Amino acid sequence: MWATLRSMPPPGPSSAVRQRPRLDWRVRFAVLSTVWGFSFLLIKVGTEAYAPFQVTLGRLFFGAAVLAVAMVVRRERLPRGVRTWAHLAVAAFFVNALPFSLFAYAELTISSTLAGICNATSPLWGMVLSLVALSEDRPTRRRGAGLGLGFLGVLTVLGAWQGFSGLDVTGTSMALLAALSYAVGWIYIRRTLAGGGHSNLSLTGAQLLLATVQLALVTPLFTTLPASFPLVPLLAVVALGTLGTGFALLLQYGLVDDVGPTTAHMVTYFIPVVATAAGVLVLGERLDWYTPVGALIVLLGAALTQTRPRPGKATAAVAPDPDPAARLPAAQP
Numbered sequence: 001m002w003a004t005l006r007s008m009p010p011p012g013p014s015s016a017v018r019q020r021p022r023l024d025w026r027v028r029f030a031v032l033s034t035v036w037g038f039s040f041l042l043i044k045v046g047t048e049a050y051a052p053f054q055v056t057l058g059r060l061f062f063g064a065a066v067l068a069v070a071m072v073v074r075r076e077r078l079p080r081g082v083r084t085w086a087h088l089a090v091a092a093f094f095v096n097a098l099p100f101s102l103f104a105y106a107e108l109t110i111s112s113t114l115a116g117i118c119n120a121t122s123p124l125w126g127m128v129l130s131l132v133a134l135s136e137d138r139p140t141r142r143r144g145a146g147l148g149l150g151f152l153g154v155l156t157v158l159g160a161w162q163g164f165s166g167l168d169v170t171g172t173s174m175a176l177l178a179a180l181s182y183a184v185g186w187i188y189i190r191r192t193l194a195g196g197g198h199s200n201l202s203l204t205g206a207q208l209l210l211a212t213v214q215l216a217l218v219t220p221l222f223t224t225l226p227a228s229f230p231l232v233p234l235l236a237v238v239a240l241g242t243l244g245t246g247f248a249l250l251l252q253y254g255l256v257d258d259v260g261p262t263t264a265h266m267v268t269y270f271i272p273v274v275a276t277a278a279g280v281l282v283l284g285e286r287l288d289w290y291t292p293v294g295a296l297i298v299l300l301g302a303a304l305t306q307t308r309p310r311p312g313k314a315t316a317a318v319a320p321d322p323d324p325a326a327r328l329p330a331a332q333p
Helices: 002-007 025-046 052-074 082-106 112-119 122-133 141-157 169-192 200-222 231-269 271-281 290-305
Strands: none
Touching: 025 052, 025 082, 025 112, 025 231, 025 271, 052 082, 052 200, 052 231, 082 112, 082 169, 082 200, 112 169, 112 271, 112 290, 122 141, 122 169, 122 290, 141 290, 200 231, 231 271, 231 290, 271 290
């Protein structure tokens, strides 16, 4: 979604005159990191009582409700045009419906800690795809080294030298596919929706609405209505939607407005740290020494992939990208 945030025109008059945020951006940055980091814990708790599709449907419903309220308050309208809605439907599938569901299914068999670290590979997938799909992105030695380093970190997290002993291949693969799905979706958004004249809130609200409809159609086919509604897992799903999806996106937009996407995207590197701490301290998940080491390598590699060469003779024909974060998918869990 960072590409959309960068490419959108300035907000309309109704949002341009909104009050200056009272909280310092660093406080809001910390809150966003915490909320998104804890989302993996909330998914784990939710799936203890509800089917993964049900957790995802609840998350999307409550997240869309928060954005709907925000749109009413700010007097925003949903985007118009069949073509725009068709693109949003595809984006909703790859950025919301599919990865949210994959993470929920993955956490049936893997820890929330591992899921959070797998989520951090989104920038790596994004770089690979952008080199193919976006002509303005050019490979460099540093970015290539970052890609190699990042995937070396993934192998470290998974304990490759011991033959992936004890690793749940299915669950881990689902989590990595979820991260890949994010990258596919953000590349698609950048190519089809960026610069279309719609506000971020309007586009994201419509996107979550479409994703909710998609899950509402799929969930009854694969699940049955729960016989009971345990309170703690239910509250986890509500918090996942209202805080981890709706509120977090609003917070993200505010940060981008105040400090720019380059600084705001750094939240990506704090999410796995929070997810790991939450999983170990709250859920009592086991943490092998190589998991945090591998996660650090992944994050270093991801950071390198976001660097771009300084404009010079070799790049004079291509306008330098003033915002490296525009190529980086927001690591929304």
